[in-house]
Amino acid sequence: xxxxxxxxxxxxxxxxxxxxxxxxxxxxxxxxxxxxxxxxxxxxxxxxxxxxxxxxxxxxxxxxxxxxxxxxxxxxxxxxxxxxxxxxxxxxxxxxxxxxxxxxxxxxxxxxxxxxxxxxxxxxxxxxxxxxxxxxxxxxxxxxxxxxxxxxxxxxxxxxxxxxxxxxxxxxxxxxxxxxxxxxxxxxxxxxxxxxxxxxxxxxxxxxxxxxxxxxxxxxxxxxxxxxxxxxxxxxxxxxxxxxxxxxxxxxxxxxxxxxxxxxxxxxxxxxxxxxxxxxxxxxxxxx
Amino acid sequence: xxxxxxxxxxxxxxxxxxxxxxxxxxxxxxxxxxxxxxxxxxxxxxxxxxxxxxxxxxxxxxxxxxxxxxxxxxxxxxxxxxxxxxxxxxxxxxxxxxxxxxxxxxxxxxxxxxxxxxxxxxxxxxxxxxxxxxxxxxxxxxxxxxxxxxxxxxxxxxxxxxxxxxxxxxxxxxxxxxxxxxxxxxxxxxxxxxxxxxxxxxxxxxxxxxxxxxxxxxxxxxxxxxxxxxxxxxxxxxxxxxxxxxxxxxxxxxxxxxxxxxxxxxxxxxxxxxxxxxxxxxxxxxxxxxxxxxxxxxxxxxxxxxxxxxxxxxxxxxxxxxxxxxxxxxxxxxxxxxxxxxxxxxx
Numbered sequence: 001x002x003x004x005x006x007x008x009x010x011x012x013x014x015x016x017x018x019x020x021x022x023x024x025x026x027x028x029x030x031x032x033x034x035x036x037x038x039x040x041x042x043x044x045x046x047x048x049x050x051x052x053x054x055x056x057x058x059x060x061x062x063x064x065x066x067x068x069x070x071x072x073x074x075x076x077x078x079x080x081x082x083x084x085x086x087x088x089x090x091x092x093x094x095x096x097x098x099x100x101x102x103x104x105x106x107x108x109x110x111x112x113x114x115x116x117x118x119x120x121x122x123x124x125x126x127x128x129x130x131x132x133x134x135x136x137x138x139x140x141x142x143x144x145x146x147x148x149x150x151x152x153x154x155x156x157x158x159x160x161x162x163x164x165x166x167x168x169x170x171x172x173x174x175x176x177x178x179x180x181x182x183x184x185x186x187x188x189x190x191x192x193x194x195x196x197x198x199x200x201x202x203x204x205x206x207x208x209x210x211x212x213x214x215x216x217x218x219x220x221x222x223x224x225x226x227x228x229x230x231x232x233x234x235x236x237x238x239x240x241x242x243x244x245x246x247x248x249x250x251x252x253x254x255x256x257x258x259x260x261x262x263x264x265x266x267x268x269x270x271x272x273x274x275x276x277x278x279x280x281x282x283x284x285x286x287x288x
Numbered sequence: 289x290x291x292x293x294x295x296x297x298x299x300x301x302x303x304x305x306x307x308x309x310x311x312x313x314x315x316x317x318x319x320x321x322x323x324x325x326x327x328x329x330x331x332x333x334x335x336x337x338x339x340x341x342x343x344x345x346x347x348x349x350x351x352x353x354x355x356x357x358x359x360x361x362x363x364x365x366x367x368x369x370x371x372x373x374x375x376x377x378x379x380x381x382x383x384x385x386x387x388x389x390x391x392x393x394x395x396x397x398x399x400x401x402x403x404x405x406x407x408x409x410x411x412x413x414x415x416x417x418x419x420x421x422x423x424x425x426x427x428x429x430x431x432x433x434x435x436x437x438x439x440x441x442x443x444x445x446x447x448x449x450x451x452x453x454x455x456x457x458x459x460x461x462x463x464x465x466x467x468x469x470x471x472x473x474x475x476x477x478x479x480x481x482x483x484x485x486x487x488x489x490x491x492x493x494x495x496x497x498x499x500x501x502x503x504x505x506x507x508x509x510x511x512x513x514x515x516x517x518x519x520x521x522x523x524x525x526x527x528x529x530x531x532x533x534x535x536x537x538x539x540x541x542x543x544x545x546x547x548x549x550x551x552x553x554x555x556x557x558x559x560x561x562x563x564x565x566x567x568x569x570x571x572x573x574x575x576x577x578x579x580x581x582x583x584x585x586x587x588x589x590x591x592x593x594x595x596x597x598x599x600x601x602x603x604x605x606x607x608x609x610x611x612x613x614x615x616x617x618x619x620x621x622x623x624x625x626x627x628x629x630x631x632x633x634x635x
Contacts, residue, residue, distance in 0.1 A: 035402065083593065083597070086597060087596075091401075091402065092347060092401075093596050093600065095402075095405065096548060096552060096592060096596045097592070097593050097596040097597065099545055099548065099592065100549075100588075100589045100590070100591070100592025100593035100596065101589060101593055102545075102589065103542075103545060103585045103586075103588050103589030103592065104585070104586060104589030104590055104593060105589070106585045106586075106589070107582075107583040107584070107585030107586025107587070107588070107589055108583075108586055110583050110585065110586075111582070111583045111586060216541055219541075220409060220410055220413050223406050223409070223410075224406065224410060227403060227406055256421070258417050258418075258420070258421040259421070261417055262414050262417050262418055265410045265411075265413060265414045265417075266414065268410060269407055269410055269411070272399060272403050272406065272407060273393060273394070273397045273399065273407075
């Protein structure tokens with residue numbers, strides 16, 4: 001029984017962190033048709049912002065929930081203005097350029113801060129389940145995932161900006177005719193996606209090793225989740241995070257964490273193979 | 289420039305390259321010779337992606353999967369056989385079979401381009417994770433220990449065919465590597481002028497139209513992919529022969545990114561460009577490695593971003609375009625062939 005509770009908590013943890021990691025990518029990919037291969041580096045920047053702010057004396061909660069998304073969101077805006085806006089509609093070029101960007105960011109952070117960095121301790125401590133221990137932070141992550149989900153849903157469905165954003169993604173020319181500036185909407189959407197990714201980086205900073213190349217560990221998982229999730233941002237990302245989080249944790253429990261990931265990747269490949277046109281057809285309608 | 293002159297120019301280039309390969313050891317010290325051997329081995333890898341991406345339209349983010357597989361197969365086989373001859377053969381055949389299996393899975397499932405990128409990337413990561421976790425006595429194939437993160441050290445280098453007691457000298461290794469590169473370039477040229485090559489380019493240009501003309505585009509793409517896998521596997525064996533070592537970082541994402549940079553810089557849709565790109569970028573990275581001011585990732589990333597934004601065609605096609613334009617201005621008479629097409633033909 002205790003074991004079942006712990007396993008359930010693990011699956012919850014996997015699902016919540018996967019959802020937090022992917023939602024920014026899902027927004028950028030799903031709404032703007034830009035494949036951001038520098039996504040992992042946005043996570044890394046968020047983690048660095050958190051650690052540096054915390055070490056500078058800022059309260060850890062403030063640096064996780066406010067500093068990290070704000071900083072990465074601003075970086076995202078800058079990158080959109082300098083790079084991404086030239087690449088709309090050029091799918092392959094956008095992949096190549098953002099891959100270059102990812103190397104650039106890794107190189108930049110390595111140059112400034114070196115190859116390793118002291119992390120921050122995990123706040124909140126743990127609790128006892130029978131003979132096992134778990135961490136309150138797991139539950140906090142789940143809470144954050146739910147809040148982000150509610151926030152994104154509200155933003156897209158209930159606000160004027162969400163309405164305009166969805167209109168622009170649907171038909172930019174028509175929206176422009178109606179007096180909307182698509183350029184600005186793209187910019188803000190990319191900034192929001194980057195900011196949410198930064199938030200994920202901040203929240204995962206206490207749990208991961210902080211290195212300039214830490215993004216590589218997330219990038220593949222995020223992609224398969226977003227791709228497996230399909231066209232709708234929230235429900236798609238949520239179902240895929242749940243499915244892959246479950247597979248990953250169960251695989252890790254039954255074998256080793258390494259093979260857990262291998263099992264996750266294999267099942268993702270099969271999922272993409274089984275549903276190739278269904279997902280891509282909806283994602284890239286009218287595109288090359 | 290007519291086709292005949294074009295072919296003449298190419299033969300001269302290839303002859304010049306072959307002479308260069310033959311004479312180079314006289315003019316370089318051992319260290320520099322080892323460097324160019326490495327560059328040539330990597331160029332084989334560049335050539336494999338240049339072929340499948342530039343002429344088959346298949347953007348694989350995981351070409352290192354076949355490269356690494358080739359390296360590991362060579363290492364394991366040569367340790368077990370004690371003779372490199374069949375090991376090299378296996379290092380070509382097994383990656384080709386793996387490419388066939390993966391390609392069948394992907395192309396016959398009609399997975400679209402972007403997802404192909406995601407799948408190849410994921411496969412490479414799986415290989416990395418699996419090989420990385422093979423430390424310990426349990427993981428051995430024959431007498432070869434896989435070694436997990438530490439890789440397989442002191443792999444025997446190439447020997448004279450069927451004479452394991454005579455290992456190749458560094459000069460001979462260079463001749464083999466450089467010679468293989470030229471031979472593969474010629475082979476791919478031949479494939480491209482063959483019926484299969486022309487169909488492959490047709491599929492790249494417009495898959496639907498090619499299919500409507502009655503070609504099985506899935507089979508064509510699979511063929512291109514398998515050829516690419518086989519070449520990458522051979523590249524892996526050459527790489528392991530260079531360093532006498534293979535480790536899981538051979539499957540790393542950064543190497544995958546680097547191949548794409550070589551091709552973007554050299555010129556997509558050519559075979560010569562990626563080789564140039566490979567040599568230039570690797571020389572650059574080697575030079576960066578010996579100083580401390582700039583980080584190589586920083587420079588590589590900046591180069592890739594700059595090329596995608598400013599010079600998306602790459603160096604070699606742009607250079608040829610300029611050349612064609614100059615000749616045109618020089619002759620000052622109307623020309624019937626479009627410059628872009630002609631630039632493609634030259635390569």
